[in-house]
Amino acid sequence: MLHVTFRQLSVFEAVARHLSFSRAAQELHLTQPAVSMQIKQLEENVGTALFEQLGKKIYLTEAGHELYHYSRTIAQQLSEAEAVLAELKGLKRGKLKISVASTANYFAPQLLATFSQRFPNITVSLNVTNRQTLLVQLANNEMDMAIMGQPPDGLDLVAESFMENPLVVIAPMNHPLARQKNIPLARLASETFLMREEGSGTRIAMERYFEAHRVKIQPGMEMSSTEAIKQGVQAGLGLGVVSLHTIELELSARRLRVLDVQGLPIRRHWHIVHRKDKRLSAAALAFKNFLLDEATTVLSRAG
Incomplete structure (x- = not known):
């Protein structure tokens, strides 16, 4: 039986994701020696090395890759459990992680500002990135939902259009x-x-x-x-x-x-996208409904 703590797993997940002790320490607001100690104790508990160092870089061992997979799953389940418990308390508080394609950042802050005024106790984290990184984040379940143009084919996603994007x-x-x-x-x-x-x-x-x-x-x-x-x-x-x-x-x-070109503009839409298997929190559902019902009106008023 593995004798590991959630703390050790969360520290390991951060180090494995960044492949850096210093960046993991910065993210977790810990000292680098504290991070190193947690990893050392974890390796002693599992009985094998999880990282190897080649030059100045660290890499996951085969055992490290396996544990990283499980640590991410556990972290996501704990996050969902936290969201469900917050949901039971209504929308008095909650967290919302949104990623948007870089082009959407021209209007996303205005939408989030209006949403935050409506729900002041929901903490919103906004990440602006390119399409390729956004697809990786969706695949890895790293955010609640994303705002993007054309959703990709082949991924098990729910995508709903909320506004035209000419x-x-x-x-x-x-x-x-x-x-x-x-x-x-x-x-x-x-x-x-x-x-x-x-x-x-x-x-x-x-x-x-x-x-x-x-x-x-x-x-x-x-x-x-x-x-x-x-x-x-x-x-x-x-x-x-x-x-x-x-x-x-x-x-x-x-x-x-x-330019006044025949057949233009190219008619596209903005979509709110999340994984099909994602259990949306009350905060995420509130934001999704806000976009679907009010995004166009809010932005037309702002303009």
């Missing part, structure tokens, strides 16, 4: 197409486009749309954020495809123009 073509104010109306989509084949990174939801939607309409676009620079795309377009490096929600300031300040 994608538009943007150009600098002095671009030759800026004042033209009803521009044929094929005309854009002669323009250079600034591209988001591989795996970006915006890029995937853009490439699928142009491919479906048999228009071959000329990719220019690849950029890792919508902000970089907007700055590059303003500088005259090419055209860009972005969510209309991300350019309100630039449009009002007349720094960018949305």
Whole structure:
């Protein structure tokens, strides 16, 4: 029988996730020697090494990999138990972990601000990341739910749309197409486009749309954020495809123009996504219902 404590498992899980004693100590608000002692005691209790050090880096042993799997499952079950107990007390308190795709961060804080005013005793943790990391977080059950554009195929997820997400073509104010109306989509084949990174939801939607309409676009620079795309377009490096929600300031300040292109904008939606097997807490359910019922109204008032 294993004689291990929840404390040892939580410390081990943090070290295994970061593959770093110092980063785990920082996360757990412990000293590094305290973390090392917990791991040493755990290894003595299980009777085998869980980490090995090669140079300055540490790696999980085969036994470490096995225990990491179980420690994550135990941690998630304890978190769900905590959420259920909080649910029994109603929404007087609770925790909510939300991850959002980087493009959604242009409106997510406003939604969370309104939600927090409605439920002031719910502690909200917001993580902004790219699509690839967000998919990993969903697969690993690292958050309650996520806000993203097109949900992925092949994962066992629940995804519900709560707001439109139109994608538009943007150009600098002095671009030759800026004042033209009803521009044929094929005309854009002669323009250079600034591209988001591989795996970006915006890029995937853009490439699928142009491919479906048999228009071959000329990719220019690849950029890792919508902000970089907007700055590059303003500088005259090419055209860009972005969510209309991300350019309100630039449009009002007349720094960018949305091109009037036939068939555009590309019609997409924002989705609230969680694992199908996730037991949502009362706080998570309240936030999900808030998005589905009120997101569009809240943002239209803010605008």
